[in-house]
Amino acid sequence: MKLFDTKYFLETTKAAPLAAFRIFFGIMMFLSIVRFWSYGWIEKLYLQPKFFFSYYGFEFVKPLGPYTYLLFLVCALSALAVALGYKYRLAIVIFFLSFTYIELMDKTTYLNHYYFISLLSFLMIFLPANAYFSFDAKKSPALASEYVPRWSIDSIKLLLAIVYIYAGLAKLNSDWLVEAMPLKIWLPSKYDLPLLGDLLQETWVIYLFSWSGAIYDLSIPFLLLYKRTRVIAFLLVIVFHVLTRVLFPIGMFPYIMIVSATIFFDAKLHDRILAWIGKVFRVNKAYFDNDNIWKLTSTGHPWRVSVLLLFFAVQLIFPFRYLAYPGEVFWTEQGYRFSWRVMLMEKAGYANFRIQDSETDEQFYVDNTDFLTAFQEKQMSTQPDFILQYAHFLKDHFDSQGHQNIEIYVESYVALNGRRSQPYIDPKTNLVAERESFRHKHWILPFKDEIKGL
Amino acid sequence: MKHTLLVAALVLVVWSCSDDNDDPAGNNDNFDRGAMLTNWADNIILPSYQAYVADLEDLATSAGAFSNETTFENLEALRVSWLEAYTSWQSVSMFEIGKAEELTLRDFTNIFPTSATKIEANIESGQYNLELPSTRDQQGFPALDYLLNGIGSNDADIVTVYQNDPAYRDYLQALVTRLNTLGTMVLEDWQNDYRDEFVENNGSEASSSVNKLANDYLFYYEKALRAGKIGIPAGVFSNTSLSDRVEALYKRDVSKRLFETALNATIDFFNGVHFDGTGQGESLNTYLVFLNTIQEGENLSNLINNQFDAAKSAGSNLGNDFFAEVETNNQAMLAAYDELQANVVLLKVDMFQALNIKVDFVDADGD
Incomplete structure (x- = not known):
């Protein structure tokens, strides 16, 4: 295995940034879950709905009734254990599994940053984040190491860089750059922000936000990488994410990104942070500064590096899968998720389902609020895979009510980025006869406009 | 690149700190939502409720007259008042906000179909609490519709029912009073504090x-x-x-x-x-x-x-x-x-x- 013995993969670096990252990550995740819980969202999103939208292939992942709270508890505790570096490997595996399970329970709540957390926690399974300043290292002198392989810290930087750059690439389209959409919808509605409110009504301000957002995403990883621009870049990170926090309801994500960006700094900074934490919590940091280098066994090394290489290869390719589908990705959403298309569109829809008896032609319409929460209905009405899954749910429901020869049609309209609403799903397609798959959904009506760009 | 971004960031910061709101005339390009809320409250919602409650008061007067003197003429007058108030209701029903939302005004005022069976049972027993959500289909305009137009096959029969049984007159009165209480509560709330609260909540x-x-x-x-x-x-x-x-x-x-x-x-x-x-x-x-x-x-x-x-x-x-x-x-x-x-x-x-x-x-x- 020559590749794994090349100079790069044998380089080492101080472990402090990785340890600090582990602590920040664990605390942030713990707080995120506490916040989620305290807002009553577990109840509202996972216990109250009668029906949940599954990811294709993960239909078996469902909320666990009252035990869903237990799942969140496990997730929160494992996040704490990650922060402490206590039984780290087990903790990060449990965190990854429980967090990902939660995200898979209902795709209504899909957010790019949840996906980012899943990926990051998966990545961290393979990193020696507990080699320094951790309970594990305290207990096991053999594990305690002042130095770790350079690739372990670089892989976190790479994942962050991918998120930013792909998010930037996704903004290189005519709606974002030429029309300044959807910011022309979102920003003026923040009219009541102190100081900014009136400015956000100005067209040039909206364009400035659009363009600087795209430039920010595309350049920030490089600015963070180069030492000479790093401090300015970090200030930009703070300004950018604080602004997004002020303008949009995006929860903990801005803070997570700000804290994550500290991984780009030199170990000197993290040494200082850890020394401070050590002082407050009476942890002897000097114990970990033992000149040891964390080493993998000769068989463990190629295996671990292979997983990471494969992981990143997938990360680089996966967001481009939309190219395999005909039509506009904003419209069809085939390949839209899991590709860092963050805050890119304003989509609103309306879907009116008609249940028809194929024999007698008797028909009636469904009141969606009988089955879906407002949030689910909103998501369902603009995404074809939701519409299809819901139609099959309705089929089962009305079957069980004794209706026969059920055909289901939907009259639906979607408005995208300020365009006038237009018919979305072919009203002549009997959705009962359609099956979910990775193939193109031919029953999505074509988008009557063009969005140029990536 | 570095400088562009720095400049962009600085410009942002400068705006955030600049005193754009100094202009006391509020001379800006922003849409005045406060003016919209004021128009809604003062020129549409309040006058609609005033007209509605005035019609409810007429309805109460007519209902009182009919109870005192149960004649066909008074039934006809009561029907006219009922239709006037029912028509006025159509202009306020959409404003289910504030007190109306708290009271679930629409559900207590205009749930149809009304339940003739339950209404008859209420009249028979004399035991009913119109504040309970379970009695929504036994009150409001649809229930009055039944009482004024549906309890007999012709007008003479209907008048006879009221002449013979004071329990019908009482129930009719109770429904009219209930409508008045609800409508008045909402109107008074708008007239007291809610109007300002509504207009000032312009975020x-x-x-x-x-x-x-x-x-x-x-x-x-x-x-x-x-x-x-x-x-x-x-x-x-x-x-x-x-x-x-x-x-x-x-x-x-x-x-x-x-x-x-x-x-x-x-x-x-x-x-x-x-x-x-x-x-x-x-x-x-x-x-x-x-x-x-x-x-x-x-x-x-x-x-x-x-x-x-x-x-x-x-x-x-x-x-x-x-x-x-x-x-x-x-x-x-x-x-x-x-x-x-x-x-x-x-x-x-x-x-x-x-x-x-x-x-x-x-x-x-x-x-």
Whole structure:
């Protein structure tokens, strides 16, 4: 295995940034879950709905009734254990599994940053984040190491860089750059922000936000990488994410990104942070500064590096899968998720389902609020895979009510980025006869406009 | 690159700190939502409730006269007062916000079909508590409709029922009093503190007056007007048409009048037309026009008003008696439904997107 013995993969670096990252990550995740819980969202999103939208292939992942709270508890505790570096490997595996399970329970709540957390926690399974300043290292002198392989810290930087750059690439389209959409919808509605409110009504301000957002995403990883621009870049990170926090309801994500960006700094900074934490919590940091280098066994090394290489290869390719589908990705959403298309569109829809008896032609319409929460209905009405899954749910429901020869049609309209609403799903397609798959959904009506760009 | 970004960041910071709000005249390009809320409150909502409560008081007077002197003439007068108040109700029903929301005014005022069986049981037993949600289908205008038009096969029979049994007179009085209590509570709340609270809550958050009332308005249009008055009886949501679900089932020949009043009120609200018809102010219409100067999309206000016109014209093809229409001319009912439905899309999808108002806002993160 020559590749794994090349100079790069044998380089080492101080472990402090990785340890600090582990602590920040664990605390942030713990707080995120506490916040989620305290807002009553577990109840509202996972216990109250009668029906949940599954990811294709993960239909078996469902909320666990009252035990869903237990799942969140496990997730929160494992996040704490990650922060402490206590039984780290087990903790990060449990965190990854429980967090990902939660995200898979209902795709209504899909957010790019949840996906980012899943990926990051998966990545961290393979990193020696507990080699320094951790309970594990305290207990096991053999594990305690002042130095770790350079690739372990670089892989976190790479994942962050991918998120930013792909998010930037996704903004290189005519709606974002030429029309300044959807910011022309979102920003003026923040009219009541102190100081900014009136400015956000100005067209040039909206364009400035659009363009600087795209430039920010595309350049920030490089600015963070180069030492000479790093401090300015970090200030930009703070300004950018604080602004997004002020303008949009995006929860903990801005803070997570700000804290994550500290991984780009030199170990000197993290040494200082850890020394401070050590002082407050009476942890002897000097114990970990033992000149040891964390080493993998000769068989463990190629295996671990292979997983990471494969992981990143997938990360680089996966967001481009939309190219395999005909039509506009904003419209069809085939390949839209899991590709860092963050805050890119304003989509609103309306879907009116008609249940028809194929024999007698008797028909009636469904009141969606009988089955879906407002949030689910909103998501369902603009995404074809939701519409299809819901139609099959309705089929089962009305079957069980004794209706026969059920055909289901939907009259639906979607408005995208300020365009006038237009018919979305072919009203002549009997959705009962359609099956979910990775193939193109031919029953999505074509988008009557063009969005140029990536 | 580095400098560009730095400059961009600095410019942002400078704006944030610059004193743009120093201009006391408020001379800016922002749409004045406060003016819209003021127009809604002072020129539309308050006068509508005043007219409604005045009509309820007339209804109470007529009901009292009928109880004192149970004659056919007084029954006729009471029916006229009932129809006047029922018609006025159509102009306030959409404003289910504040006290009205707290009381669930619409559910206690105009749930139909009413339950004749339960009403008879209440009268028989004399035991009922009209404040319970379970009694919604035994009170309000539909229950009065039954009491004034449905308890006998002809007018003489109806008068006889009241002459013979004081329990009927009592129940009638109780329903009229209940309507008055509810309507007055809402009006007084608007007249006291709520008007200012409503107008001052001019922010952009989900609980702001604009966002809430726009949602209430849409909910009313979709559920009470489109579905309740037309769609449900026409059988849109069931396998067969349901003629017994029409509004004013017992009086029959006024369902069109009630529907048209309600539709006109929703159109006037959209356009900011004052209740007394003498003027017009800031409204969803002018708000959309303002936003369109930024968004440069289609002229949504015109599209919506054109669609309102289409719905009005389809409604005008209907006969006065929707029960008869459903039974004999349901195609016209369905046609009216389709025109109303087309505007649900424009209001709920296009207008809400332009205003950046979330439908039944959900408290969750976005990304």
